[in-house]
Amino acid sequence: MRFLDYTTDQFHDELFEDDGRPRPYAAQLVQLINDLPPGDLVRHQRAADLSLLSMGITFTVYGADEGTERIFPFDIVPRVVSAHDWDVVDRGLRQRIEALNLFIDDVYHKKQIVRDGVIPADLVHSSLGYLPQCADFNPPRSVWCHITGTDLVRDSGGTFFVLEDNLRCPSGVSYVLENRKVLKQTFPALFAAMHVRPVYDYPNRLLAMLESLAPEAISTPNVALLTPGVFNSAYFEHSFLAQQMGIELVEGRDLVVVDGQVMMRTIRGFQRVDVLYRRIDDAFLDPRVFRPESMLGVPGLMEAYKAGRVALANAPGTGIADDKAIYAYVPQIVKYYLGQDIIVPNVETYVCWEEKQRKHVLANIDKLVVKAVNQSGGYGMLIGPHASQADREHFARLVEEHPREYIAQPTLDLSRAPVIVDDHFEGRHVDLRPYVLYGENIFVLPGGLTRVALRKGKDTWVLSNDKRS
Numbered sequence: 001m002r003f004l005d006y007t008t009d010q011f012h013d014e015l016f017e018d019d020g021r022p023r024p025y026a027a028q029l030v031q032l033i034n035d036l037p038p039g040d041l042v043r044h045q046r047a048a049d050l051s052l053l054s055m056g057i058t059f060t061v062y063g064a065d066e067g068t069e070r071i072f073p074f075d076i077v078p079r080v081v082s083a084h085d086w087d088v089v090d091r092g093l094r095q096r097i098e099a100l101n102l103f104i105d106d107v108y109h110k111k112q113i114v115r116d117g118v119i120p121a122d123l124v125h126s127s128l129g130y131l132p133q134c135a136d137f138n139p140p141r142s143v144w145c146h147i148t149g150t151d152l153v154r155d156s157g158g159t160f161f162v163l164e165d166n167l168r169c170p171s172g173v174s175y176v177l178e179n180r181k182v183l184k185q186t187f188p189a190l191f192a193a194m195h196v197r198p199v200y201d202y203p204n205r206l207l208a209m210l211e212s213l214a215p216e217a218i219s220t221p222n223v224a225l226l227t228p229g230v231f232n233s234a235y236f237e238h239s240f241l242a243q244q245m246g247i248e249l250v251e252g253r254d255l256v257v258v259d260g261q262v263m264m265r266t267i268r269g270f271q272r273v274d275v276l277y278r279r280i281d282d283a284f285l286d287p288r289v290f291r292p293e294s295m296l297g298v299p300g301l302m303e304a305y306k307a308g309r310v311a312l313a314n315a316p317g318t319g320i321a322d323d324k325a326i327y328a329y330v331p332q333i334v335k336y337y338l339g340q341d342i343i344v345p346n347v348e349t350y351v352c353w354e355e356k357q358r359k360h361v362l363a364n365i366d367k368l369v370v371k372a373v374n375q376s377g378g379y380g381m382l383i384g385p386h387a388s389q390a391d392r393e394h395f396a397r398l399v400e401e402h403p404r405e406y407i408a409q410p411t412l413d414l415s416r417a418p419v420i421v422d423d424h425f426e427g428r429h430v431d432l433r434p435y436v437l438y439g440e441n442i443f444v445l446p447g448g449l450t451r452v453a454l455r456k457g458k459d460t461w462v463l464s465n466d467k468r469s
Contacts, residue, residue, distance in 0.1 A: 001041045002034045006418055006425045012158045013427060014079050014417040025463055026080040028194050032187065033077070045076045045420055048182045057178055057236060072175055075419050078183060078459040079430065079450045080194075086462045089152065089160055089434065090444045092344030095334060097148055097436050100165065100321045102337040104144040107320060108134050118336050119329050123353070126404055127326065128374045129168075129319025131282060133289055137306055139315045140213045141439070146313035147206070147277075148436040149173070152344070154415035161347045161412070163431065165327055167318040169279050172449040173435045174237035177202060177244075179459040180447070195464040197446035202435070203244035206277075209439035210245075213311035214274040221274040224248040224264060226255070228280050228296050238279050252280075257300030262310040275311045276301075282316045324373040324407045325351050348410055352403040361399060361408040365392050368408040370399065385411060419452055428452040432460060 008016050015026045022030040033041060057072045081089075106113050107124050114121045124130055149170025151163040180199050184191060207223065214221030227238040229251050242249035254265050255273065263270040278285065284294040286301040304310045320326060328349040331342045350357040350368075361368060365384050372380030382395040399406045416427035434448035450458035 001036075001039075001420070001423060001425070003030055003418065003425060004034070006427070008416070009427060011413060011427060011429075012154060012156050012415040014081075014154075014415055014430065015077075016418075023080070023082075025082045025194075029078070029080060029190065029461075032190055041076070041420070042423065044186050048074060048076050048186060051182050051185070052178065055178060057175065072457060074175075074179055074182070075452060075458050076183065076186065077418055077420060077425075078461045079417050079432075080461045080463065081447075083463045083465050085158075085160070086446060089344060090446075092160070092162075092342070093148075093150055093434060093436050093444050094442045095338065095340060095343050096150065096162065096165075096330065097145060097438055097442055099334040099337045100167065100330070101143060101145050101438065103333045104315075104318055104321055105142055106337075108317060109136060113333070113336055116336070118332050119326070123325055123329075123404075124320065127320050127323045129282075129317075129321070129323050129326075131317040131319075133302065134315075134317035137315075137317075140311050143213075143438050144315040145318045145321065146209060146213070146315070146438050148438070149433045150436065152432045152434065153347070153412060154430075154432075156413040156415075158415065160344050162327075162330070162344055163347055164324070165321055165330070166433075167321050168281065168314060169234075170433075170435070171234040171237055171279075172433055173202060173445070174240040175457050176435070176445070176447060176449050176459070178240075179449075179457060183459045194461065196461045197464050199445055199447045202445055203241060205437055205443055206241070207245040207247070209437045209443075210275045210277055210311075210313055212439040213313060215308060215311075218274050222264075222272055223275040223277065224250045224273050226250055226252070226276045226278040226280055228284070232279070234279065241277075247277075252294075252296045252298050255298045255301075257298060257304050260300075260304055260307055260309055262298065262301065262304050273310060275313065277313050282319060285312075285316060322374075324349075324371055325353065325404065328407060347412065350408045352399050352406040352408065358399065358403050361406075362396055365396055365399075365408075367410070369411055370395050370406055370408045373405055373407055383411070417450070417452065417458065419458075430458070 008018055016022055052074055113119050145167040149166040152160050153163045154160055210223045211221050224247055225238055225242040227249060239249055250264060256263050262273045264273050280296050283290045284296040286297050287294045288299050289302040305312055328351045330346055334340055334342045350361050352358040352361055368384045370382040414429040417430045418425040419428045430450050430452050432448050432450050435445045437443045446462040447460045450460045
């Protein structure tokens with residue numbers, strides 16, 4: 001299998017120029033694949049699939065196939081990002097996370113950005129992600145969003161845009177690490193030759209960040225990962241990260257608050273927990289504070305948290321910055337708190353609660369992508385150009401009845417990357433989710449999860465220099 005007949009179809013391609021030549025920084029990868037003996041790449045793909053199967057890398061499908069567990073699909077041809085392009089992404093994400101953290105801290109304290117008229121008060125207070133229970137709380141180091149997964153796309157000109165912010169319980173990094181492990185076994189020499197930046201140290205960096213949140217008096221903090229349990233779609237990731245960090249994986253039933261301290265039940269009795277990497281939504285964390293029917297959380301957890309006896313990552317309340325209506329204001333948020341223009345821009349966004357913008361959306365619903373502000377993963381979405389007239393009319397009614405709950409964006413000619421389809425390559429649209437850690441400093445993992453339109457994942461190679469570009 002070779003790239004000889006591969007065409008970009010006038011889309012921005014991650015590996016090839018418009019004229020079909022490999023991009024300089026991807027030339028070695030393209031050459032290696034073209035030089036493989038016939039059938040060799042397909043054999044590598046099958047070996048990779050078997051390797052992932054043996055590792056038990058799975059996810060759970062919800063919806064029509066409720067409760068179905070599947071092996072995570074993986075395409076063996078990596079996406080390559082030049083050092084120059086990654087520098088823009090790295091700086092842009094650092095800027096964005098710093099500004100969003102300042103915004104979260106502000107809206108739970110003085111609300112100065114609201115007082116100054118940058119963001120309407122109603123927009124903040126009506127958000128499902130805004131938790132009045134977190135008002136006036138001061139998390140360790142004043143950091144709220146410790147782990148972030150930011151979804152990026154590239155347009156026809158090759159410019160990166162932020163499509164979505166994920167600041168509560170972002171998932172997917174385990175697939176990044178396991179995909180990389182498989183590809184290093186497949187193309188070992190190519191990593192050194194292309195100067196691919198490593199991602200293997202993410203679990204160590206994650207653990208160090210979590211330990212930095214513990215009360216200062218504790219020299220050897222005890223960290224645990226709080227999971228909803230085996231039926232959660234990301235349970236593989238929860239168990240994987242806990243194992244990689246060497247920490248306990250716990251459910252709510254394993255924890256109890258005793259004399260204001262979170263304790264873990266063990267065969268040797270209670271053991272103190274100082275930091276919880278929680279993978280449970282805010283609403284289920286503590287039945288005494290949020291949803292009383294929750295069986296996933298820990299009664300008294302929020303009281304211990306507010307007393308500074310346990311740290312939580314991410315901090316409860318970060319969901320205010322996940323709201324897609326708030327997303328529309330991130331350029332203003334960056335300008336307000338940092339005095340800077342945004343480095344990686346948003347996709348142009350119309351907020352339907354504003355009358356003028358709502359009228360534009362309704363008049364052009366056949367040309368726009370309409371999204372519910374508090375849903376992700378493709379749920380609550382209308383892709384206007386590909387929707388039926390009945391679906392457009394249905395969403396138009398929803399927008400008119402609940403304008404606060406919807407935004408709209410123009411469709412983009414997203415960049416593409418080559419994917420193995422049967423016995424040949426085809427271009428498929430891709431996005432990218434890099435992961436950001438915020439503790440004492442902000443760290444952007446050099447790579448991320450590239451997702452393709454076939455619902456497969458790709459490893460993303462970030463190069464440490466551009467000598468060939």
